[in-house]
Amino acid sequence: MASQEPLNPEDRVSTGLTGLDEVLDGLRIGDNVVWRVSDLEDYRRFVHPFLDAAADAGRQIIYLRFGEHPPIIEQHHAVRTIEIDALGGFESFTSRVWHLIEQHGRGAFYVCDSLSELLNAWATDAMVGNFFRVVCPFLFELDTVAWFALHPDRHSRMTLDRIRETTQVMIDVHRYGANVQIHPIKAWRRQSPTMFLPHREQNGQFQPITDSSDATRLQASLELEHLHRQPLLDYWDRLFQEASRALSEQDKGCIADLQAQVLQVLISRDPQILELARRYLSLEDLLGIRSRMIGSGYIGGKATGMLIARNLLLKEAPELWQQYLEPHDSSYLGTDAYYAFLVHNGLWPAIMRQRSEAGYLTEAPALRKGILTGQFPDEIRAELARLLDHYGQYPILVRSSSLQEDGFGNAFAGKYESVFLVNQGAPEHRLAALEDAIREVYASSMSDDALRYRKQRGLDQREEPMALLIQRVNGRFHGRYYLPDAAGVGVSRNTFAWDSTMDPKAGMVRLVMGLGTRAVDRIEGDHACVMALDQPTRQPFRNQDESYRFSQHLVDLLDLEDGTLDTRPLSQLLENTTDLPMTHLAEVDRAATTRAEQIGLEGPVWRLTFRPLVQKGAFISRLSNLLQTLEAGYRHPVDVEFTLHLDEQGDPSFNLVQCRPLTTVGETGPVNIPDKLPEDRILFRTEGHFMGGNINLAIQRVLRVDAAVYAGLNTSERYEVARLVSEQVKSANTPVLLIGPGRWGTSSPELGVPVRFSDIAGIAALVEVSEKAGHMVPDLSYGSHFFQDLVETGIAYAALFPETDHCQYYPEHLTEVSTPVAQTPSPCAAVRVHDLTGRPLQLRGDIVRQQLVCYFPD
Incomplete structure (x- = not known):
């Protein structure tokens, strides 16, 4: 309870009962009054005498009706009843109550239904306490009086x-037959010799039980009455206790019902996800999840997807995956822990400001800062310490797993953080690092990119609590380094087939050596290996030299000595490590090896082609079996992340770390080119090198970054180009075709324009051009987070290689309608705007013939 005093601390409020006023020395403005009762x-x-007294005093009285029990107030001339649905979850309910309190302002009086009714809606008891910790101080601040049961x-x-600690007044009501006693437990800043004794009610008066023998007999009778009642257990725990009982007794009549109940409070509210979970997560599986969980609430979309996918493989193709699917070692931090963290650190008022239309983006930086400096409740810290004991000194990965993440239609790919921890050092240092990682993931929910993504998809007002998936990093120790043999992203539909003979239904993969970060992000100076699964040795390169040039040269790993996620050149890694599985992942570049030997360098020069x-x-x-089995089970194309563990013969087993429904750009029907x-x-x-299914778009505006000008800019000027592009895109009111050199969305400006996806969301099509100026080359990076965003938002994509026979590109055909943002050599001169309102371009793509053309019609 805050130490702040009410504005008028001497103002008295009547309970409506003279005798009760005498016991409590009256109520005060600002009091929250909690009645703990066994009978409503x-x-x-x-309540009713209190209402009459408040009405006589001319008070505004609001009855907040949210329970399933009969109304506390049937009819009263001075009372306004407001019904609130608690089934939408903690955040939506708490936000609604907060705004109602704000709306009615200072001095209003409130009567609420039983707080225990919220358990029926939320299941998790801790959130009832957190709700009270949010609204009680706000009510106190606004000089209200509010009653709760x-x-x-x-x-x-x-x-x-926690409720006792937060409220100003708490009263127990005991009934033994016709005998009713009240027992004040707390009356803030009030005191008398008998105030906190049990009081027996007699004809409207309340007499303190001053005889210790009477008090002892009363206590004995109450204990006898409660002897056979269930001990104080969280509702959540009781649910899982009942599930455990049903399983141990094989109570088949209860098992299905309990599975449905647990799925609703642990897994999801989404009907499609729930249907999947019902088929592939048994009640026994759900109990296993609970045993690895900190806190309560949902485990979030990423954790759910991973668990469903694993069980799906083991159920539908056990003969293969019992042997080649590695067990996972995952733990879960529930969504209630996220809300508890916010409440514990007094951040709920900031959350309410950020949730408003005006504050959605402007309030986020301060809230993010508050999250990054917040502290964890003691009970959460103790559980985190025990979790680290379990993992020992194996590296771990702290991953976002928000409620909406990895669902049907909303992947949130790359929007929230994942943090690798080397997990080395003294226990207290490892715990501090884990807490920092959790704070970083929590704070990423307030990143500009994530907030704009939610806004663009109409999710900005939907509840989005952050759960966490904490996983042992799959890999091996190689001296000071730790990394998996290989990792990748697989998709069951290849909508980026670069040859007409490829079957899009066969799927594709982006594969890297080391940690999978390089497979999901467009990272400077390097390329993942992209394979169509029906023609895995077919590459979009003209010769062996080009294949080597556009292969992976850098490896992401964990440096145990420096305690960081790091990147090392493959050549340097091989100098310090002798047991990497190169013969299974790479080929020797004989020409480069010969040149190296001529200048005195040892060892072969390896190229990560993954052909062996x-x-x-x-x-x-x-991998094909994995993707097709999952697509069949999901009844929808899927996108997975995995790591590989190779035995001595190079035989791979898979560790599936993520699975989500793949959002595909729908085919628009036959296209005439x-x-x-x-x-x-x-x-x-x-021919080929485009994505988006069949495409038929009219283009009235082209935004093009001039490669020759861009190549002459320094790094800061290139970031200015990205800002100007974003500005132009957001100001356009017609479909925009965006053309630029190299890779859009790269983190390295020398490889392309370093925009974020939120900077260009809403364009019609995106084109990457291989340009000789600056050696900027497109990256065939379907499966990356940037490309996932393109797919989700229906943005067509093309990579142009003008130096090849199968590509034509004539930017000079736009010059007569071209307008640079500025004429002088500067970032502005690199950005050219082409207004084609009078003569729109036509962009047409035929996925069957693998033909894409952008042209001026007759």
């Missing part, structure tokens, strides 16, 4: 203690 009728009996037998001791893995083993067949077009009407034409 006892609460109702005290609760049934103490339905709550944990921790929740009862593809040609000599079962990798492709197993003119076979013969005069060259002067073509902007570009290509």
